[in-house]
Amino acid sequence: MQTEEYLLEMNNVSKSFPGVQALKDVKINVRPGEVHALMGENGAGKSTLMKCLFGINKMDSGQIRLNGEPIVIDNPSQALRSGIAMVHQELEQVPQRNVMDNIWLGRYPRKGLLVDDKKMYEDTKKIINSFNMKIDPRTQINHLSVSMKQMADIVKAVSYNAKVIVLDEPTSSLTEKETEALFEIIRKLKSDGCGIIYISHKNDEVLAISDRVTVLRDGQWVATENICDIDSNKLIKLMVNRELGNRFPPKNKTIGETLIRIEGLTSVYEPKISDVSFEVRAGEILGIGGLVGAGRTELLESIFGLRTVESGAVYVDGKDIFKSRKHSKNAALTMVTEERRVTGIFPQMDIRWNTVSSSIQKNIGKLGLISMKKVEKNTQWAVKAMRIKTPNLKTLISTLSGGNQQKVLLGRCLLNEPRILLLDEPTRGIDVGAKYEIYQLMIELAKEGKAVVFVSSEMPELLGVADRILVMSNGRNAGIVDAEECTQEMIMTMAAKYL
Numbered sequence: 254m255q256t257e258e259y260l261l262e263m264n265n266v267s268k269s270f271p272g273v274q275a276l277k278d279v280k281i282n283v284r285p286g287e288v289h290a291l292m293g294e295n296g297a298g299k300s301t302l303m304k305c306l307f308g309i310n311k312m313d314s315g316q317i318r319l320n321g322e323p324i325v326i327d328n329p330s331q332a333l334r335s336g337i338a339m340v341h342q343e344l345e346q347v348p349q350r351n352v353m354d355n356i357w358l359g360r361y362p363r364k365g366l367l368v369d370d371k372k373m374y375e376d377t378k379k380i381i382n383s384f385n386m387k388i389d390p391r392t393q394i395n396h397l398s399v400s401m402k403q404m405a406d407i408v409k410a411v412s413y414n415a416k417v418i419v420l421d422e423p424t425s426s427l428t429e430k431e432t433e434a435l436f437e438i439i440r441k442l443k444s445d446g447c448g449i450i451y452i453s454h455k456n457d458e459v460l461a462i463s464d465r466v467t468v469l470r471d472g473q474w475v476a477t478e479n480i481c482d483i484d485s486n487k488l489i490k491l492m493v494n495r496e497l498g499n500r501f502p503p504k505n506k507t508i509g510e511t512l513i514r515i516e517g518l519t520s521v522y523e524p525k526i527s528d529v530s531f532e533v534r535a536g537e538i539l540g541i542g543g544l545v546g547a548g549r550t551e552l553l554e555s556i557f558g559l560r561t562v563e564s565g566a567v568y569v570d571g572k573d574i575f576k577s578r579k580h581s582k583n584a585a586l587t588m589v590t591e592e593r594r595v596t597g598i599f600p601q602m603d604i605r606w607n608t609v610s611s612s613i614q615k616n617i618g619k620l621g622l623i624s625m626k627k628v629e630k631n632t633q634w635a636v637k638a639m640r641i642k643t644p645n646l647k648t649l650i651s652t653l654s655g656g657n658q659q660k661v662l663l664g665r666c667l668l669n670e671p672r673i674l675l676l677d678e679p680t681r682g683i684d685v686g687a688k689y690e691i692y693q694l695m696i697e698l699a700k701e702g703k704a705v706v707f708v709s710s711e712m713p714e715l716l717g718v719a720d721r722i723l724v725m726s727n728g729r730n731a732g733i734v735d736a737e738e739c740t741q742e743m744i745m746t747m748a749a750k751y752l
């Protein structure tokens with residue numbers, strides 16, 4: 254084996270957790286100046302492999318070589334000192350501190366006994382400028398958008414002069430434009446001779462940015478291929494071990510009465526919503542498209558009552574739900590938020606409590622106490638319906654793979670038996686196979702006569718799943734089109750209408 258050509262090699266890596274063998278004899282190697290994609294379904298072992306590299310998980314067996322030399326990595330700080338950095342799937346920043354604090358935390362430059370604020374600012378600025386990013390080092394982290402937070406984490410990785418940089422699903426919450434900016438950064442890192450391990454569920458991106466790809470399935474190495482020798486279909490086949498015919502299930506054909514009607518909804522806080530009206534009928538799926546910042550999430554939040562609304566009304570069964578608490582309760586409206594990992598999970602609790610937490614009253618037994626039998630039955634339903642990959646129902650949610658955590662949250666929302674579902678980016682971070690299942694689930698729900706409204710940044714998904722598409726532009730409704738008669742170009746044009 255020509256060890257010298259590799260910057261990094263991992264061989265024969267195995268890792269078990271109670272009840273799961275997450276990795277079995279896995280290998281990956283990275284050349285200098287290479288983007289090496291790491292792909293596989295939710296729970297395939299991608300994050301676990303990278304956590305072994307970064308010293309978060311201890312390997313049961315396996316070897317790591319850096320520049321041809323064997324190396325043992327026991328903890329993240331050692332990994333960083335050795336030139337290995339990782340931008341995590343779940344960002345771990347301190348929200349109340351500013352960008353530069355987060356970057357230099359624990360290794361502040363000092364001037365005598367004091368922190369050298371000026372040097373810290375300048376060092377941070379230098380990296381930010383070298384990547385043409387637009388972040389002020391003094392901005393508090395929680396004032397940044399998800400994408401900016403991600404950028405800040407990349408700046409941190411670079412600040413360690415890392416030679417190997419792991420990006421775990423960096424674009425899952427980025428827009429196309431932001432993704433392009435990230436790719437610029439990746440190209441620069443490449444030209445500096447860094448090796449980048451890039452985890453993603455987005456085939457197109459992987460094919461566009463990577464040089465090679467390694468695919469894992471059920472914790473095992475399946476293949477390492479040159480990107481030029483592979484296409485999207487072959488990639489999917491390697492990941493799921495079967496041909497995936499249609500990407501979208503057939504739509505529901507029977508549409509009923511209007512279930513929810515939104516009239517002149519206006520919310521003045523930025524990003525604002527201005528005078529948005531539309532209606533959704535039973536059995537119908539309405540997709541919401543538009544650019545990030547166009548007010549798509551804010552629209553859902555306004556309908557759901559999470560935002561102050563200045564004017565407008567939301568009618569369910571002909572009654573304004575803002576006017577009466579009872580109506581909003583009976584409206585059976587449910588929402589799954591975009592930043593699910595931040596706002597949605599109870600990390601210290603197991604899958605059962607995470608699943609039933611918003612439908613507790615359905616789990617009360619004869620004596621008025623919570624019935625564990627019911628809790629388990631409901632959780633079991635969600636696990637089955639969403640195909641959640643977990644050793645058992647008592648598993649802590651935080652030990653599930655990212656995609657599987659999201660499925661738990663979708664399951665939770667469905668247990669409320671909602672009639673109207675508001676879903677913000679429901680398939681984000683979810684693998685191709687599971688995406689199909691979620692589409693199918695949405696269409697099933699429509700067939701049961703529910704109304705589904707979902708926001709998506711993926712245009713093929715809007716066209717493939719929705720019956721009609723509402724395009725938001727700068728807080729306004731730029732038009733509603735029939736998915737059958739719509740194209741990606743039309744959505745783009747409408748999205749720019751009020752810019």
Ligand SMILES: Nc1ncnc2c1ncn2[C@@H]1O[C@H](COP(=O)(O)OP(=O)(O)OP(=O)(O)O)[C@@H](O)[C@H]1O
Nearest residue numbers: 270275295296297298299300301652653654655656
């Ligand atoms: N700390 C842990 N304790 C127990 N099980 C774990 C732990 N970390 C990971 N696992 C299990 O190991 C398997 C692999 O998970 P991993 O997070 O590596 O998947 P992944 O490929 O990154 O998936 P995703 O695309 O959903 O992020 C899963 O079955 C997961 O539940």
Ligand SMILES: [Mg+2]
Nearest residue numbers: 300342654655
């Ligand atoms: Mg992962």
